[in-house]
Amino acid sequence: MIARTDYAARLLAWFDVHGRHDLPWQHPRTPYRVWLSEIMLQQTQVRVVIPYFERFVDALSDVRALADAPQDTVLALWSGLGYYARARNLHAAAQRCVELHDGDLPRDLDALLALPGIGRSTAGAILSQAWGDPFPILDGNVKRVLARRHAVDGWPAQPKIEKQLWAIAETLLPDTRLADYTQAQMDFGATLCTRHNPACLLCPVNEDCAAFAQGRVDELPTPRPTKALPEREASLLLLEDAKGRVLLEKRPPTGIWAALWSLPQAEDDARAVDWLRMHAPGLIDAVDLDTPQRLLPVQHGFTHFKLRLRPLHWSGLPARHRVGDNDRLRWVARDELATLGIPAPIRTLLLAPRIALED
Template sequence: MKELPAPVLAPADFQQRLLGWFDKHGRHDLPWQRDRTPYRVWVSEIMLQQTQVTTVIPYFERFMARFPDVGSLASAQQDEVLHLWTGLGYYARGRNLHKAAQVIVDKHGGELPQTLEALAELPGIGRSTAGAIIAQSRGQRAVILDGNVKRSLSRLHAVPGWPGRPAVERTLWALAEHFTPQERLADYTQAMMDFGATLCRRGAPDCPSCPFNDVCVAHARGETRRFPESKPKKALPTRTTLMLMLCDNRGRVLLEQRPATGLWGGLWSLPQFDDDESLRAWLDQHAPGSQLDPPQATFTHVFSHFRMEITPQSARVERLDSVGEARRWYDPAQPDRLGLAAPVKALLTSLAPFSLTAAPGP
């Protein structure tokens, strides 16, 4: 494969068409475009990774209200950061955002680094995200290649292969570099993301409205749905787990904090067990005299790389004086500000008759 296939347009023509479309149809009033600072752009870019703009907006606004600057984020407890991330998914993003804020305060004087290299060294910031932060917040020339840009360039040039393959990704980076201008970098970067998100969409691209429909190779071939080519599929493995909903006589539910790394790292969850035998053994040891209710219906929670079949198991205990380390009682009627795994949050809000009010949104 050639490193750079013949571009369909000269850079100036490509930029003129894209920015002309953006000026008329792009998004110009997103929350992070108002009072634009490196910090606000950074938080928005992390939230927007694998998440749609409409989903991100309310999370971003709540996050900014609580953490208006990098110092307030760095000094916060991880639980509060993850609480505001609950429901947004991909929780490593929230943990890395918190860690990066602490690094920025400790090593960069509370200011986001101004170079791509220094930004990319921070937790959770890769090459494309660093480029977006630089271009959007400082107007400096930087290249981006997020999922939207990969899709658009793949279709425009009918680039064969899955973009996750290193050789294909190198080709797309070369094309992105070729088209990136020297001016209007913030607008150009937003335009590339908007174009892929609203026009050159994954499932139903709006080819008649596209400013490149006369030169798009995939469109000319009638193969827009083929590009970009999909990752070779593997059957998602399935895991099973029992989630213990242990309630005391005050209607509180026992939670335990997940390890800092791995699945739902740092979040609070219901105690999990591989089978009924291990669950009962745990109860015998930690909550003797507890009463088990019939298990609830199993439901499935899908992750990017596996499926989890969850069976909730309710139990009641009159009293449990010591819950041990990394565990706490949680009152659904007066919920603490904790980061909760999404299926756990759903279970806690459905704990009638124990729950008097639903837990608030993230």
């Protein structure tokens, strides 16, 4: 068995040559930028994150700017990344940093864990990368690398397995170059010890890998147990006035697409018309309620179910008419869409609506 420091040393030597040294959050590598990148990178790949990261730090360049920003601005900058609770937690955490930590991120594990959106792995990534403190991480890359290196059977998200992997990660932690070590593990997992077709023959630590020795690299880590996804349906109301403005509704603060702006939604077409009668009695004379343009359904997949949205399009509504009587409903011009947090499939629908073919 290769010694602990030898493992880190080999990984770091590999990192110096083959690692990624030009990621935007590495220059400069401030706590705020490291934190923001780590939150964005939860469940999201580097290639996708980079343009969002650059746009975000350009608009909100430090903790105080983030704390002072309206929630709609933060969600607009996040729009398209998904997992919007990350953005809401990030925003709330920034405000707490202003209240409790003088506008800085705390250099303390428990204080970081107390902030919304920061768990053990993200806290470890922040402490090691921003300050070089000796804390391990356990993201998807590290789980895969360690499950192979130690031939750990079982789905890594399973609590029992995850506990084993944390223990292994602790034992491998080096004494120096903690920031580089953290980055090295992620680069190693992302580019060499990949899920499919890992480059084992080029691997700097292959002689110490149990899965490699046993010829089980392809079957580790154990994949997530599969199960069929349920399917849900709903109708969308796409109301458009003569000037091309569309009516958006702010979604409730919890659940799917929480606090984002979307189209009014109903269980089915009949209830969609009911909604229209309820919220816009004055429109009954202005439009033919029963003959909206039927648009191509929007198919969207979530982790736990599939959603099929059938949009009904009423256009040319009187511009003077005002639907609704609270700030959850809002007529929005096309060029205002970029300033709001809008779910990706809804944004696509608004920018490129497609008429349903006759069936």
